[in-house]
Amino acid sequence: xxxxxWIDHQAELDALVEQVADANxxxxxxEFVRVSTFHPKPGLIQIALQDQAYLIxxxxxxxxxxxxxxxxxxxxxxxxxxQEDYEVLFRLTGCVPTPVFDTQIAYALLHDKISMSLSALVxxxxxxxxxxxxxxxxxxxxxxxxxxxxxxxxxxxxxxPLYEILAEELERSGRLPWMQEEMxxxxxxxxxxxxxxxxxxxxxxxxxxWRLSPEGMSRLVHLVxxxxxxxxxxxxxxxxxxxxxxxxxxxxAGQVGRHHQLVxxxxxxxxxxDRFGSQLQKVLEDASEAGPIETPPPPLSKRLKEAxxxxxxxVEKIAKALGIAPEMLVKKRQLIASLDGRxxxxxxxxxxxxxxxxxxxx
Numbered sequence: 001x002x003x004x005x006w007i008d009h010q011a012e013l014d015a016l017v018e019q020v021a022d023a024n025x026x027x028x029x030x031e032f033v034r035v036s037t038f039h040p041k042p043g044l045i046q047i048a049l050q051d052q053a054y055l056i057x058x059x060x061x062x063x064x065x066x067x068x069x070x071x072x073x074x075x076x077x078x079x080x081x082x083q084e085d086y087e088v089l090f091r092l093t094g095c096v097p098t099p100v101f102d103t104q105i106a107y108a109l110l111h112d113k114i115s116m117s118l119s120a121l122v123x124x125x126x127x128x129x130x131x132x133x134x135x136x137x138x139x140x141x142x143x144x145x146x147x148x149x150x151x152x153x154x155x156x157x158x159x160x161p162l163y164e165i166l167a168e169e170l171e172r173s174g175r176l177p178w179m180q181e182e183m184x185x186x187x188x189x190x191x192x193x194x195x196x197x198x199x200x201x202x203x204x205x206x207x208x209x210w211r212l213s214p215e216g217m218s219r220l221v222h223l224v225x226x227x228x229x230x231x232x233x234x235x236x237x238x239x240x241x242x243x244x245x246x247x248x249x250x251x252x253a254g255q256v257g258r259h260h261q262l263v264x265x266x267x268x269x270x271x272x273x274d275r276f277g278s279q280l281q282k283v284l285e286d287a288s289e290a291g292p293i294e295t296p297p298p299p300l301s302k303r304l305k306e307a308x309x310x311x312x313x314x315v316e317k318i319a320k321a322l323g324i325a326p327e328m329l330v331k332k333r334q335l336i337a338s339l340d341g342r343x344x345x346x347x348x349x350x351x352x353x354x355x356x357x358x359x360x361x362x
Contacts, residue, residue: 003149005053008060016047016054017066023049023075027159028097030088031139031152038231038238042088043139046156053153058092059142068093078159080104080118090194100183103159106166109175109182114325122158125165130154178349185348197228202238204333206248210299214292220251222287226279242276243267256281297340304339311335314357322353329354 007013020026027048032040045056045067058064068089071077077097079085081104086096107121108114119130134151144152170176202224203209209220224247231238249266256262262273262280300308312326312335319326329350337344338358346354 003055003144003146005153006055006057006149008057008062010062013056013062013064013067016056017070019049020047020067021070021074025076025078025101025160025163027053027156027163028071028077028079028085029152029156029159030085031137032084032088033138033140034084036237036240037235039091039235040084040088041140042092044144044152045089045092046152048153048156048160050160051157053157055144055149055152057142059140064093065095068095071095071097073098076101076163078103078163080121080159080162081115086190087194090190096187096190096194098187100187101163101167101179102183102186103162103166105182105186106170106179108328109178109324110166110169110173112319112323112325114327118155118158121162126158126161128158130158181348197225197232199225199228202228206244208248210296212252212295214295215288216251216254217295218290218293219254219284219287220247221293222283222290223247223251223280226283230276230279242272246272250280250284254284256284297342300336300340307339308335311338311357315354318353318357 007016027046029046030042031044031046032042034040042058045058045064047054047056056062056064056067071089071093072095076099078101079097080102082100082102090096103118103121104116107116119132122128122130131151131154134148137145137148137151139148167176170179199221203221206220209217212220223242227238227241227247231241234241246267250256253265256277257265259270259273259277262268262277263270268276312332315329315335316326319329322329330346334344334346345351345358
């Protein structure tokens with residue numbers, strides 16, 4: 001039996017794209033599987049127009065690029081916790097929706113919970129319970145079950161009502177510009193990350209990088225970039241390509257050595273050593289030619305740790321007065337970067353609210 005609103009033919013999709021182009025706002029969601037791959041495997045795209053939900057089959061032989069172009073230049077797309085949805089949509093359509101209203105972010109700008117789930121948000125604002133039974137379904141199998149289709153429709157149909165409530169509350173509280181700034185910042189970052197990978201974030205996760213020499217830091221950055229490119233190309237999780245421990249060990253040592261050294265000293269498997277040994281040697285050579293990179297600062301001194309606590313206390317006080325989570329104002333790693341010599345400072349609406357915190361001398 002054919003599911004109402006199921007789209008797996010080009011003519012049906014083209015007709016829906018015309019409706020999307022004329023809408024002011026739409027609900028948008030995706031379903032995917034991501035277990036042992038770098039990229040999510042798409043299973044479904046859901047679009048809600050008022051009280052009608054449409055389920056687009058990305059596994060069918062249809063051209064999704066017109067949908068991507070329309071989402072990029074027309075209606076406001078309402079999503080919840082959208083980061084992985086951006087990746088799915090970008091890989092399927094070549095575009096990321098613009099503008100976007102992320103209901104999780106909107107709620108965090110108004111309340112003290114920073115990562116509210118969709119089901120919890122729907123229960124609080126709409127008084128409705130969403131089923132969680134199909135959350136871990138295999139969305140790449142066909143045909144989808146009736147329960148899966150019902151779940152997918154319910155998830156996307158609630159987004160426009162949430163948007164109306166949250167947008168009104170943001171406007172009433174004077175925080176709608178905050179929301180617009182947040183979404184613009186995310187869009188700018190996505191333009192870089194979806195094209196080139198998230199190298200900066202991956203490098204920052206090496207908390208012991210300050211122990212490296214500037215030459216070692218250059219090697220680490222180049223190795224992280226190589227792993228990012230390789231993981232994307234072979235579609236495997238980063239750590240299945242090469243572990244963090246192996247990357248750091250190679251960056252510190254500055255040389256690949258023989259097969260047995262890659263295995264015994266740097267923790268590669270025999271298969272990894274065979275497959276990547278010559279590539280890793282080339283990466284280290286390229287890093288040497290590129291020159292040194294300044295290492296991150298060492299951990300805070302005792303005096304600066306006290307300053308960190310003071311800034312955290314000040315931020316918590318401001319956040320409490322606003323009724324939002326302190327992490328929504330500033331993250332701990334950013335506070336540390338404001339004290340360890342990197343001179344990090346907030347920008348935009350956060351800069352105005354936190355000016356006194358960051359101008360206190362230590």
